[in-house]
Amino acid sequence: MGPMIENSDRANDIALVPGSIASHVSCLLVKLGQVSFRLQEAALAPLNLRVRHFSVLQALADRGPSVQLELGRYLRIDPATMAAVLDDLGRVDAVSRERAPEDRRRYIVTLTPEGQGLLSRAVAAIEAVDATFRAALQHQPESDPLKGLRILAADPALAAAFDATGK
Template sequence: MSYNAPLVPGSIGNHTVCLIQKMGQVAFRLAEERLLGIGLRVRHYSVLQALADRGGMAQADLGGYLRIDAATMVSTLDDLERQGYAERQRDPGDRRRYLVILTGKGSETLADIQTILREVHDEMFADLSPERRDVLAEILGELNDSAGLRARFDATRG
């Protein structure tokens, strides 16, 4: 069904928070749809990329870094391990704990995911000039780096 109205219609669109929330839904839906084509989801990508960026990490540390709850982290890692993209290995520094590491297959798959996400990006922002895309990326990057916003978000996670 198609409507002849903006994604956030009427005066609801006067609230930046409502606009950001809807754009997040749109981006998530587009990315999930494409990633499901290779058997993955956005949460899988986040874990794989974090492992590529930071190296092996303890499961709890990885969940905290990505702000993913423990139950979701377990199921996500189970999925990735089953598909051969990541694995749990004993931590050589502490044999009582396990590190999650990226496999070769996981590294190779990240290249495919990056292509998919670039396509989603291009589709999502097709109506914006390159200059406007850059401004948007800069603003969202500033919000992402905001210590105050992080503290308020983390305080509400309990």
């Protein structure tokens, strides 16, 4: 018979971020980001969407018609990836791309009615993932996960550090 495992060891065995690794905010964020990404990708898969498609659709709904290059900068998506994502969305008539009248080198990207319908279904899928995270926090005092995450997401120093990596 092997050594006895204490309950705290069992908890560490199933924890996403085990042991003292969990004392580092950045380690927690990395793993939870991976978990969130995987769950979102799985939720969007029945719609033949990925997270990047959802992000573009949502940004267009938020901002309205946008210059393709500016939309990519806004979402921090490189131009080649943005072109591929828009090609995907264009094939299902979720977005339209038209040359900008003032500069024929630029494209104006617009969310179509089909894209709005697809976005509505995608939002429902993402909200189901959000509910999974909220359920895990429901018994915690002051369980507003968005408050802390929004503070981090809006921090200019973190944005600058991310942008400085050049990726």
